[in-house]
Amino acid sequence: MYRQACLILSLIVSLFCVACSGSSSKFSPAADPSAAPATPHTRAEALAALDALPTPSGVDAELFAQLKSTLRTMLEAAPPERFVSTPPVGVVNRIDDLTTGINDQGEEGIQWNYKNVGDYDMNGEVNISDLTPVGMHFHKNSSSPDWKSAARFADGDGNGEVNIADLTPIGANFFHQVSGYIIEGGAVPEGPFSELDQVPFESGTPLLTGIRMYHFVPAVQNPVYRVVPVDVYGTPGEPSNPSVDFIISDLTRVVGAPGGPTFVGRAGNDLTLALAPGAPSPIAPGDIVVGSEDGGYLLRVMDVQHVGDQLDVTGEPGILADVFLQGGLADALSDLSQVPPAVYTIDLSGQILSDQPLVHASIITGTVAFLPAADVAVNYNQYGGVTYLRGLALGGPMDLNMTVEVLSDGQSGDFPATPDDIPFYEHKMTGFNFDFVAYQNGVPVTMALQYDIYVGIRGGGELAGAYIAQVISSYADVKMGGIYDSTGITDFNEYTPSHQPVGDPYINAPAGSDFHFTAYVQPEIHIKLYGNPVPGNSEDLALTLAPSLTLTGTRTITPEAGYDYILQGSMDTSYIMSLHHIGMDDNTQMKNFTGALDTILSGFRPDYSPPG
8 A cells, every 4th residue: 555655646746747847838719719618617626526426337436436536636736727628739649540541431531530648438528537437447458358449548658557547647638628620731741731621529430449530531632631639619739640541550561672571482371581691580470471472461470480591481361450550442442453454255155053863954055244343442440440341343244145954854842952051053163363463551452353153053843854944134234242331231232134035945844843943153253352361351352243044834734734934034142241340349241132033034835745
């Protein structure tokens, strides 16, 4: 207790010195005095509010009483000017995370996070209520489970632990208030800056952590931006740092950077790098190594062996948030996702859809032609992880022309018979990809657009004989996938279908009964960043488009033996979107859509009658 009492006394003395040294403001009086609170703050008000502050649920009453007593002593020693609302000032209150950003509407602008040292409950003002988070998280540290999501915001002195010292920022910044921000633009980071607009405190989006994230989309683009907090009087506070494209992790090591190691080879997640003769290793376990060679890689370093002028690096797949702590990756990814201007035509002729003992299905003749383009954007925030993610397949026309033959020796029920986790027969017939590289703050961003073409069939019923059908369909204005923002996920499943006339299907199945089957072609687009996506994160977006042919037959004997049939075309689409929120939750979104079946042809086919 003696040691703690000495610590408290020293904190009170240091606070008194800080408060006195900062008593004269460099800012002018309130621009609009009528905007001031109806009741001015006073020392007596603050102490009365402190006395009335209840012990938070789950917090030791004796501990909280001690915290209240310590803060009381600080406030009693504070100068009068500490009880007047002012904007946050000083280097400690300078916003240092003003970056590019993408808002919920997908618009590109700037983003930053609320900062007001001592405002632990993040309500816009440093006041008595900020003692509550200190009590709730007392003695938690960076190894505590809720450190990232909650406790760290009560660590006002940034020493990695919530303790008695975190009362000092409350006292030193007492009644610092943020009512909004002035947005400024300029030509160079050094200024000068001119005012563009203002945004209120409430316009910020509360993140999972409780801190507010702000977005602003300027009407006229400026090379550099700055934001300035203002209090309720309109008095400006500490200007932010000039805006940057991205905040890059200090642990990032770029292979091929000037003076650094160069690429020699890669085997999976292991790298071989070359150093200049006699140079020390700039890479250590825990670092993140990125490079553009071999399809791109982003690896967490597990081990490094320095042999001569060579480094042998053992790694594991990393995630984008390991490198890009904050910023919007729209521009870089839009550059990456430009597919070479060509329509790809894939020959489907001869493809086997099923070769089971009782069902043989194949594409007699056919082609699929398509040019899907990927529309990808992602916004990272250092306190919220992925706050916006757009993954869309855009394209058209997608043209399908195929004739399918199904031969059966007497299939009953669903076909083909497969395990429960494989509901239909499918195989990959081809694949190709395009690789791109762009740079963000000197860090290479690599993307592979990988196109995999699958063909398959599913169906069931009583089949015995031969069934042949053709479909000729086109799908324009394709837009499918999803967009994640603060409201959740918005799904897109849009396209404009058209079908050309085809001949009657051939049904030669006198021993069969009701049946149905769907044959489809599925171009699957994988958008892979750094070539080694991690399941559960946003490095791999899978978008699929599956135009299909469906033939359904219903057995009838009136007015004569045969089949009432319907021939239809449709589009099935799906996507996988994986989200990562700085380790607080992982939420894989798998969406499946079944397109509306468009009837191409319907009619009646009589039973087959052999020639007389």
